[in-house]
Amino acid sequence: MKLNSQYKLLPFRFFRMDKKILLVNEVGEYYFIDEIPFKKLIKHQPLNNLDLLRDLKSRFFIADSNLHEYIELLAIKYRTKKSFLYDFTSLHIIVLTLRCNHKCDYCHVASISSYDRQFDMDIATAKNCVNTILNSPSNSIKIEFQGGEPLLNFETLKYIVEYTNEKNTQINKNIEYVISTNLTTLTPYQFDYIKKNNILISTSLDGPENIHNHHRKLINGKNSYQIVKEKLQWLIDEGYGSNISALMTTTSDSLTNIKKIVDEYIKLKLRNIFIRDMNYFGRAKINYENLKYSIFSFVKAYKEAFNYILELNKSGIYFREVYASILLKKILTPYSTGFVDLQSPSGAGISVAVYNYNGDVFVSDEARMLYPKGSNLFKLGNVNIDDFQTIFNSKKLKYIVSRTTISALPKCAFCVFMPYCGIDPIRNYDKYGTIDGSRISDRNCYKNRELFKFLFNFIGNNDEDIINIFWSWLSNKAISEIMITN
Amino acid sequence: MKKKEICFLELDSNIYSKDAIKLAIYDYSDNYYFKLTKDSTKYKIIITPKRNEDSFIDNLIAKFEQTVLDYDIRLKIEKDFKVLREIILAQAFAPCDNLEEILESTER
Amino acid sequence: MKQFIGETNITNSIIGRVEKSNPESKLYYIYKNKCEYNKDTTYFLYDNSKDKINKNKNYFKLIGSSLQIKNHDIVLIQTSGNGTLLYENGKDDNTLIVTHNCNNECIMCSQPPRHEEDNYLSMNLKIVNLIKNQPNYLCISGGEPTIKWSDFIKLVELVNIKLPLTNVFILSNARVFSEYNKAQMLAKLAKDKVKIAVPLFSDTDDIHDYIAGIEGAFWETVNGLLNLHRVGISIEIRVIIMKQNVNRLSNLIYFIYHNFPFIEHIALMGLEITGNAKKNLNDIWIDPKVATSSIRNAILNANRRNMPISLYNFPLCTIPKYLWKYARKSISEWKRVFLPNCNECKVKKLCCGIFNTNIGVLQKNINPIL
Numbered sequence: 001m002k003l004n005s006q007y008k009l010l011p012f013r014f015f016r017m018d019k020k021i022l023l024v025n026e027v028g029e030y031y032f033i034d035e036i037p038f039k040k041l042i043k044h045q046p047l048n049n050l051d052l053l054r055d056l057k058s059r060f061f062i063a064d065s066n067l068h069e070y071i072e073l074l075a076i077k078y079r080t081k082k083s084f085l086y087d088f089t090s091l092h093i094i095v096l097t098l099r100c101n102h103k104c105d106y107c108h109v110a111s112i113s114s115y116d117r118q119f120d121m122d123i124a125t126a127k128n129c130v131n132t133i134l135n136s137p138s139n140s141i142k143i144e145f146q147g148g149e150p151l152l153n154f155e156t157l158k159y160i161v162e163y164t165n166e167k168n169t170q171i172n173k174n175i176e177y178v179i180s181t182n183l184t185t186l187t188p189y190q191f192d193y194i195k196k197n198n199i200l201i202s203t204s205l206d207g208p209e210n211i212h213n214h215h216r217k218l219i220n221g222k223n224s225y226q227i228v229k230e231k232l233q234w235l236i237d238e239g240y241g242s243n244i245s246a247l248m249t250t251t252s253d254s255l256t257n258i259k260k261i262v263d264e265y266i267k268l269k270l271r272n273i274f275i276r277d278m279n280y281f282g283r284a285k286i287n288y289e290n291l292k293y294s295i296f297s298f299v300k301a302y303k304e305a306f307n308y309i310l311e312l313n314k315s316g317i318y319f320r321e322v323y324a325s326i327l328l329k330k331i332l333t334p335y336s337t338g339f340v341d342l343q344s345p346s347g348a349g350i351s352v353a354v355y356n357y358n359g360d361v362f363v364s365d366e367a368r369m370l371y372p373k374g375s376n377l378f379k380l381g382n383v384n385i386d387d388f389q390t391i392f393n394s395k396k397l398k399y400i401v402s403r404t405t406i407s408a409l410p411k412c413a414f415c416v417f418m419p420y421c422g423i424d425p426i427r428n429y430d431k432y433g434t435i436d437g438s439r440i441s442d443r444n445c446y447k448n449r450e451l452f453k454f455l456f457n458f459i460g461n462n463d464e465d466i467i468n469i470f471w472s473w474l475s476n477k478a479i480s481e482i483m484i485t486n
Numbered sequence: 487m488k489k490k491e492i493c494f495l496e497l498d499s500n501i502y503s504k505d506a507i508k509l510a511i512y513d514y515s516d517n518y519y520f521k522l523t524k525d526s527t528k529y530k531i532i533i534t535p536k537r538n539e540d541s542f543i544d545n546l547i548a549k550f551e552q553t554v555l556d557y558d559i560r561l562k563i564e565k566d567f568k569v570l571r572e573i574i575l576a577q578a579f580a581p582c583d584n585l586e587e588i589l590e591s592t593e594r
Numbered sequence: 595m596k597q598f599i600g601e602t603n604i605t606n607s608i609i610g611r612v613e614k615s616n617p618e619s620k621l622y623y624i625y626k627n628k629c630e631y632n633k634d635t636t637y638f639l640y641d642n643s644k645d646k647i648n649k650n651k652n653y654f655k656l657i658g659s660s661l662q663i664k665n666h667d668i669v670l671i672q673t674s675g676n677g678t679l680l681y682e683n684g685k686d687d688n689t690l691i692v693t694h695n696c697n698n699e700c701i702m703c704s705q706p707p708r709h710e711e712d713n714y715l716s717m718n719l720k721i722v723n724l725i726k727n728q729p730n731y732l733c734i735s736g737g738e739p740t741i742k743w744s745d746f747i748k749l750v751e752l753v754n755i756k757l758p759l760t761n762v763f764i765l766s767n768a769r770v771f772s773e774y775n776k777a778q779m780l781a782k783l784a785k786d787k788v789k790i791a792v793p794l795f796s797d798t799d800d801i802h803d804y805i806a807g808i809e810g811a812f813w814e815t816v817n818g819l820l821n822l823h824r825v826g827i828s829i830e831i832r833v834i835i836m837k838q839n840v841n842r843l844s845n846l847i848y849f850i851y852h853n854f855p856f857i858e859h860i861a862l863m864g865l866e867i868t869g870n871a872k873k874n875l876n877d878i879w880i881d882p883k884v885a886t887s888s889i890r891n892a893i894l895n896a897n898r899r900n901m902p903i904s905l906y907n908f909p910l911c912t913i914p915k916y917l918w919k920y921a922r923k924s925i926s927e928w929k930r931v932f933l934p935n936c937n938e939c940k941v942k943k944l945c946c947g948i949f950n951t952n953i954g955v956l957q958k959n960i961n962p963i964l
Contacts (some may be wrong), residue, residue: 001570009563011571016556029852042559054842058797058849067797069569069813073853075577076820082578268565333899334852410512414560441516464894471898482897484890484916 007053007062009044010070015416022456023061027077028330028419031059032460059229061089077334080159081419084336084343084351089392090138091340091352093146093365094129096121096156098357100148102182102224106249106291108281108369120153121357128383130164135388140174142338144202146365149186152191161197171459178202183231184224190416191235194265201235201244203228205262205268211253215291229268236269236403245322247274252293258305266312273309274322275302281369281430295443299450306454313469313479320473327448327455328470330420340364341447343422346404349380349397359384365423366426374429400425403435411445417452493533497548497554499524506557507531513553596928597677600639600671602654607672608637609680609717611724614665624669625724637671639663666726670717681721686731687926688720692739693918698767699807700793702834702871702878704951707737715745722752728759741768747779754784761787768792768818769811777818781825781913789828791861792819796839797849805838816853830859836878841883843892851889851899860896862889863924864907868951875955882912882959889913893908893920906953911946912959918944925949938962 011026018033033041037052047053056062063070084090098119100107119128133141145157152183161177166176177199194201205228208210212225235244246265248254254261258275265273277298278284284291305321312319326339334482340347349363359382362368367378377400381391404425406412411419424444427435458466465483472479497507509522509528513539514533521532534552535542543549569592610624624637640647640655641663643901647653654671662670666683672769679935689713696707732753738860739746753762760785771777792815795805799812806812822829831850833843843862850857864882865871871878889905896903905917906924913921923946930947939962948956 007564008570011567011574012563013560014556016552024573042563051841054798054800055845058845064799066813068589070818071574071577071589072585073816074574075581076575077852078578332645334855414509414557467896468898475898475900477900482894484897486914486916 005314006046007057007064008067009041010060010063010074012061013414013416013418014038015020017453017456020460022416022460024416024419025060025074026419027060027074027081027289027334029059030456030459031055031061080334080413081336084315084338085345085346087138087140087351089136089349089351089353090140091142091144091338091347092133093135093144093354094121094126094160094353095148095354095368096150096354097148098385099152100182101152101185101219102149103217103219104249105217106251106277106278106284107285108284108366108472119148119357121156121359122353123156123159125146125357125359125384126156126160127163130160131357132169132361132383132388132391134164134167134171134173135158135233137390138173139211140176142176142178145177145179145181147180149182149185150179151190154190158193158473159416161199176200179212182224182228183235183362184218184227186231191238191240193332194236195240198243201240203232203244203246204249205232205246205265205270206248207254208264211257212262214253215249215251225422232268232270241269244270245272245274246270247276247322248299249276250278252297255293255297255301258301259308262305262308262312262319264318271318272320272322272325275305276323277443279366281366299447302451303454310466310469313472314465318472318478324451324455325447325473327420327451329474331452331455331459332470333476341422341424342420343480344349344404344418345401346422347424348378348400348404349392350401352391353380355383357380361386364424364426366424366430370426370430374426377435380424400435409436413451417449420452421448463478491542493531493542495531495533495550497529497531497580498550499528502529502554503558503561506554508539509557510550510553511558563575578582596661596662598656598677598679599658600654600656600675600677601670602672602673602675604637604652604654604673605958606636606844607670609668609670609720609724610637610909611726612639612663612665612667612669615652622663622665623726624671626716639669639671668724669719680717681725684728684729686729687733688729689733689735690714692718692734692736692749693742694737695741696736696738696767697741697808698811700870701805701874702806702865702867704866704871705737706869708776713745715742715748717751718749720780722749722756728757730759731761731763732757732939733763733765734764738767738770739764740766740776743770743776746878747783750780750783750788754787761789761889764788764790766790766792767806767811767815769814771818771821772814774821774824777821777825777827780822781827785826789830789858790822791830791832793832793834794819794843794846794850795833797845798842801839801842805834805836819854819857823854828858828943829854829856831857831860832861832863834863834865835880835889836865837880837883838878840880840888843888844895847892847895847901851895851901858902859907860901860903861893861924864905865927866907866949867955868949873953879955886917888916890917893934895916895955907946907949908958909948910941911939911961912956913964921946923947933957933960935962938964940964 012023015022020034021038023031023033037049038045040047057064060070060074133143150157164175177197179199180202183203206216209225213223214223218224248261262273277293280288306324309319312465326337329335329337340352343351352364354362354365354368356362356368361380361383362371363380364380367374371379377396380394380396404423406421406423407416412418416421423437425435427444429435431437466480468479472482507522511522517536519534519536523530573588582588607625612622613625614622620865622639624639627955638651640653645654654677663679664683667679668681670678670680670775693712693714694705694707695709702717708826750762753760792955794802794815796802802811802812819829833846850860867875893903903920905913905921908921910921931950931953932942932947936942941963948960
């Protein structure tokens, strides 16, 4: 069989893992190679192993005489990976109110406990929000209701849903609604409405009772955990379980009890968990000294939880870690994810926009938290004053895009995980004063690198059961539908 | 290595490039301070831990040298395909019909 | 296609649709046109009955054939007494051959091109005009149907007009569609009704080109796939499994997933040992048992990625039980046989059987499942 052993290198990055060298190409396709052929590869020496040569070609690490064919396909795949750019702003977060019935120690949205309706979004502002949102060129829009506690301003939520659906009959976009709620004030009437309109629910559960109640405190002093548990059971019994996802905010309590937290989720019949590092904004920033923990301990706890979750899946319980699923989608599939926090260029503004209760538009949730700091960079305008063009076709957005395209950053340029990664401009601005924040010791960078290495270890070991579990999370199928039993 | 010690490292300047050394230093600058000087044949590097409670990791010198070599490799292969990367991006967002011609012209 | 013979007095070859004179009659007419009975130009087709033949009319009497010719079938009858069943009413696997010629020279081709000019256009157009009940699917094939481009397009166009409810299933190596305007033309005609099945043998050009017999075939097929997708045409990929490509099946699945994620279905196919496949058998044959682990891993990787996948032409006793759910009854009735000991097999009804041309090679592998 004729094989051209002369070849050109296509763009790739590499990293030494335990036994092999990990290669990742420009569109995120990976390959594990041994040391000796790697040495030959980088010196353009002939590769005698025919199958290795074929592997490297078909995974787009080298090209033979048909170079333009490889480039053309890489261009198509690159476009697919960056398809979030074509969609432009598709996630719109509406802050219905700053009021909340909890006063969590780490609240990064700095909720207000007043009953004063001046911190609610009024109907006029809501209408202008929807008008602005529906101007987005995206075919698929996700509207996420946040707060404070968005259920406390349910009238405006209803108005937004009705008004959006009404206007959308002309425009015909795909609209999805999500509500980020602590669930504790949910009434049957509200739940009926949520069910009728297929609104997805994202809620917070930090773990078993003592852990959850430690930092998540109801203003009226009642037991937050008990109420959340009741509400969850109610919703799941009503068959709404597959529309609920829960996340936890990691605190120093959770680090030493991470398996118990997973057990709690399983006990309450939740099917996924998002193990999330703390966002040091808002009240979390004020309480920083009491809440802080090292990123090393976070990563250690994460790995412990993850291994435990794998065991649960192996024993037949479908349970998914959300952050890992996002990273795995980037590694294993040709698609882009909708996860705005890990995008290059950053999703701030171009993939997500946040509408505060008073109509101010910010490029992200963190930007709203930081305000008034950084307002010159991150506040795009106000829906009651500015139109869509003014808000979204702005120099500010272009500046952010140009500075958060990580392939240009010295720290990221050679990093093997660059095609999967992204930076958070607001976090960097807050910590370092610049939105690119080129620090090796960056907390997010360390976390992401460790987690990518961790997942790639599993991928490299290629244990069939574990890889099946990963794919069951990605394709949302039970393992029994994937596996082939001998 | 004991705590609060200083590490001396010499690298032959015919083998290791300055750019690769700087990139490697950047990678380790989380935990170590570096002082880099050069004479006619070698680079001299002095490494001290940043925090009192840090000590040198095992085999720091071997790992550092490997990192420098790896950056040398990266810089070299970057030269090989930098142009291709730019063409891929250009073709992704502003596709041309004459891709073959463009590629041929880059080889000259 | 099924053949038959008969005794006849016709002086010209005829293509026509078979129509019963009345439901109880054993006498069939052959209509040359879609319209009604005209006693001067209509031909009678007698089945094996002992009815008296009216030799004043044009007749064709079937001889010694167990062939079932049914109402609304379309036949070609020739002055020599030879007949061909061109189209079977009520079936969804009827095939129209545009040409026997091809721009590939596959080493396993079951019908290698004869490299002589052929011209089936008028026959194919006639068949389409005669079809009485619109089938769900009609297959257009060859050789390579697209190398006679204007014949191909005319045929698709006519099917579109005369059989608006029929989906067209095209077997093609897609090389011709590496020219974007050809893909556009096909899409413009019949985008929503057309599905195209394309053979791709490997994730690398060297193996694919070797199997396809033409250097450069791989990249032309790849570009054809991309263009067909760009114009919105549904695509299936077919992989005929042989010694040269069996070890890289999983690699091919990755390659398809990353580069052609829009592919709607993948068919892994067993060899039909006739034509080039028979000639090259020693070079290409791989025992199904030996291929099992590679097939299993390919299917696992397709499952993981939600890629629909099937096994065609693998008798159930040649593959492990855990793969049976992927096997399809893929062999056309007229090519398919069962061996005597298949009568005891519990899963005979689910099995595709074997190609009549494969009996010699596969015999020893065929054992009933009890």
